[in-house]
Amino acid sequence: MESPDLLLDGLLHFYPALLEPEQANALYQQLLHEIPWQQGRVFIYGREHIIPRLQAWHGDPGICYTYSGKTLHADPWTPTLQILCQQLNQLTGLQLNAVLCNLYRDGQDCMGWHADDEQELGENPRILSLSLGAERDFALRRKGSSRQSGILPLASGSLLDMQPGMQRHWQHSLPKRARIRQPRINLTFRTIYPLKPVI
Template identity: 40%
Template sequence: MVKDLLFEQNEPLKIISELGDVDYFPGFFSPPSSQSIFNRLIEDITWHQEPIWMFGKKIMQPRLTALYGDPAIPYSYSGITMETVAWDKLLLDIKDKVEHVCNTEFTHVLLNYYRHGQDSMGWHRDNEKSLGNNPVIASLSFGQERVFQFRKYSDKSEKKSITLGNGSLLLMQGATQKYWEHQVPKRAGIQAGRINLTFRKIFPPK
């Protein structure tokens, strides 16, 4: 049962404390539970590969995606408006545990499936107007560990890297999305997949 999946909560590791607030919770879910969740997400989620525009060209995103949440609230980013699928029980159970730790209510979860090391996500900030000011983004990782990088948006001078492990939680809040951007770079030799769940609160258009 998903209700038994949460590890005893350990103190998080502080990743960013200047011009933002980022905490890392390794082992948020146990290894057996994380593997079970990964397998269920592979089988149960309706995955899509969306086209995006880059440098004037239309290309397919180097990963698979899905969006679950409140279907009455749309979500758009990078020129994409994703179709929202209603919550299923597994995602709701995970959301409940994440909300308890983050003390935040989330309306959606954006899922990314990195099938191998050549799947990636480029530098960006989660700063769409629909997320409001200083959004709280809770990012869960399942499957293959991958490097996740931050750098200061203004001058690109300071870069921080962290390896996100299976069953871990990365919590980004405060002014993080204003002053820092992040990416998941390509990595040669990685054949196994990683699924990332980013919980967020999306405000309806006015």
């Protein structure tokens, strides 16, 4: 595994070419047809919105994930996703048990500003994000700020390793890009913890 570029004072480890182009393209084509993509809805400030991308949620049995007023129940692993998760666990020593899959059909599909800081992820989650397909821009800003701090282009086969502490201090987004005509798949592998009962 190549040495990562260390960004955000070490909170973001970036592997620009984790996969060779041929590997990335084969994986992209496989997942494009293997994953049961759906367009979901979320509730924001009490109003329902259609998510501007297609999604799927896979993981170990019983895994659930709640964000923006919507609870996702994990579908069983597809063969390819399960192999990928096992490989990443061996590579990192983590116990990743779920993956959120996003399909951006073109540059009109996007993701707004957010941090992956839901309770199920624990206090300081570490999240691995693999990009396949069209190159898209990953935007960053500090929490509490409305000013964008930087842009990181994510090529096919690249991996972001978001370290503990990043979600506490930073937000990220995937802005629209009208010039992009091709799809992009993003896989964010994570560890989901059982929620503690409220006493």
